[in-house]
Amino acid sequence: MLITIIAGARPNFVKIAPIIHEIKRQQEKGIDVNFQLVHTGQHYDKKLSGTFFEELNIPDPNVNLEIGSGSQAEQTAGIMVAFEKYLQKNRSDVVLVVGDVTSTMACAIVAKKMQIKVVHVEGGIRSFDLFMPEEINRMVTDAITDYFYVTSNFAIENLKNLGFSNERIILVGNTMIDTLIANIKRLKAPQIYNEFSLEEKKYIVLTMHRPANVDEELKLKLFLEEIVNSSRGLPIIFPVHPRTKEIIKKLNLVYDNLFMIEPLGYLEFNYLVKNCFCVITDSGGITEETTYLKVPCLTLRDNTERPETISIGTNKLVGTNPKLIKDSLEQIFDGKWKKGEIPAFWDGKTSQRIINHIIGI
Numbered sequence: 181m182l183i184t185i186i187a188g189a190r191p192n193f194v195k196i197a198p199i200i201h202e203i204k205r206q207q208e209k210g211i212d213v214n215f216q217l218v219h220t221g222q223h224y225d226k227k228l229s230g231t232f233f234e235e236l237n238i239p240d241p242n243v244n245l246e247i248g249s250g251s252q253a254e255q256t257a258g259i260m261v262a263f264e265k266y267l268q269k270n271r272s273d274v275v276l277v278v279g280d281v282t283s284t285m286a287c288a289i290v291a292k293k294m295q296i297k298v299v300h301v302e303g304g305i306r307s308f309d310l311f312m313p314e315e316i317n318r319m320v321t322d323a324i325t326d327y328f329y330v331t332s333n334f335a336i337e338n339l340k341n342l343g344f345s346n347e348r349i350i351l352v353g354n355t356m357i358d359t360l361i362a363n364i365k366r367l368k369a370p371q372i373y374n375e376f377s378l379e380e381k382k383y384i385v386l387t388m389h390r391p392a393n394v395d396e397e398l399k400l401k402l403f404l405e406e407i408v409n410s411s412r413g414l415p416i417i418f419p420v421h422p423r424t425k426e427i428i429k430k431l432n433l434v435y436d437n438l439f440m441i442e443p444l445g446y447l448e449f450n451y452l453v454k455n456c457f458c459v460i461t462d463s464g465g466i467t468e469e470t471t472y473l474k475v476p477c478l479t480l481r482d483n484t485e486r487p488e489t490i491s492i493g494t495n496k497l498v499g500t501n502p503k504l505i506k507d508s509l510e511q512i513f514d515g516k517w518k519k520g521e522i523p524a525f526w527d528g529k530t531s532q533r534i535i536n537h538i539i540g541i
Contacts, residue, residue: 183215183538184272184291187241188222188259188283191356191465193232194446195278195301198358198531200238206535213539216270220259220283221246231445236359242270252282252313259286267294274538277321278302278355280485285317292324297541301355301534303328304335307485311392315485327541329534331468332488332523352533353525356465357472361528363447370448372441376415380455383415387461392500393480394424399502401431403480406502407460408435410509417452419443458512460505467495472526476517478508494520 183203187196196217203215219241233240245262247255259282267275267290275291277284278301288298303322307315322328328344329352330336339349372378386407388394393403407416420428420440428440444452453459453469458476461467464486470477471493478498489495494517498504511517525533 181213181274181539182272183213184267184270184275184296185215185217186220186263186275186277186283186287187217188220188247189279189281190223190232192278192281192283193236193238194359194465195355196276197236197238198355198362199276199301199534201362202531202535206539211539213535216242216272218242218263218266218287219244220263220287221248222255222259222281222283235446236363255282256286259283260290263287264290264294267291267296272296274299274541276301276538280305280314280318280321282313282317285320288321288324297326298324299327299329299534299538300325301329301352302331302335304330304339304349305332305485306335306338307483309483318485327537329530329537331486331526334487350533350537351525352537353527353530354468354523355530355534356468357526358528358530359446360450360469360472363450364454366447367451367454368447369451370441370444372417372439373452376417376439378415378417381457383417383452383456384411385452385456385459385461386416386418387459387463387466388418388424388480389421390462390481393462394421394427397427397431399500400424400427401433402502403505404428404433404435404438406505408438410506411437412513413437414457415439417441417456419449458509458517467493468526470494471520472522474520476512478505480505488523492521492523494518 185196187193206213221244243266247258274297276299277288291298300321309315328349331354336349394400416438418440454473459470460478462480467477467489471489474494477495482499498508
């Protein structure tokens with residue numbers, strides 16, 4: 181059996197690493213299962229791709245489609261054309277896609293039209309927000325997926341409501357947590373940890389990347405002001421995209437305890453998360469890692485595709501009104517934040533369940 185695994189952006193690499201490692205373990209047991217790794221090149225910055233391959237021990241891709249940046253339509257079209265040509269010469273039994281980036285949707289469409297089975301790791305999650313490009317990617321991908329490997333009961337209900345049969349929906353857990361568990365003893369302090377004299381549980385990690393939050397100058401200013409003013413002077417570590425950094429400079433915003441740094445690799449970033457006082461983010465994936473690590477997390481969005489991080493974990497949906505941040509931070513400072521639990525099957529064995537099922541298809 182040959183499985184084609186698709187990776188296109190930073191979160192994908194974290195999710196595919198344990199799947200590749202599990203395939204290799206099965207090969208050592210004499211099982212006839214092989215893989216080819218296709219990197220679409222949707223993210224091509226060293227910090228967003230190459231570093232992750234090295235840190236997580238992922239082999240070099242069989243091919244890099246080198247799509248690069250562009251509009252949603254340009255990226256989708258470029259990936260589809262390039263992947264179709266590759267798949268025509270390197271046909272496989274199964275195409276495995278993960279998450280919800282443009283590469284996920286584009287490669288799923290190509291595979292399905294070539295009559296190749298599509299399996300979707302992290303299938304069924306929904307924010308129900310059609311202003312998010314990722315939500316459209318999820319909907320299209322799931323519409324043509326053969327088997328869904330889901331992270332939670334919320335995803336199962338979403339798929340059942342769409343009419344998919346039980347035998348196509350497999351609750352496996354979360355491959356991001358597989359990666360976290362496998363590497364938790366390898367996490368390492370970044371250089372800035374000593375440079376800024378950081379101490380365990382005495383700094384805040386901030387990540388913001390959604391255009392609605394960082395591209396609107398006034399909104400970004402209000403967010404940063406409120407976070408700084410509510411932080412009780414704790415250092416705020418903000419790995420920031422260069423474009424966002426320029427906006428902040430243009431606004432002439434300077435705060436003594438806000439430290440803007442370059443994006444970090446997986447091992448260094450998660451070291452910061454594991455040891456911080458709390459995380460403030462507009463990401464989805466980080467809320468899963470904070471839930472497993474039991475680190476308080478404030479999400480600056482009005483919705484989330486990962487509701488289990490709220491109902492079970494340590495995450496809270498603060499919303500997009502900066503004025504709501506202070507009350508949430510006060511709860512953490514006052515020791516009133518929920519402790520949280522780890523969702524079922526987030527146990528480091530997700531990839532084993534996925535590969536065992538694929539072998540049995």
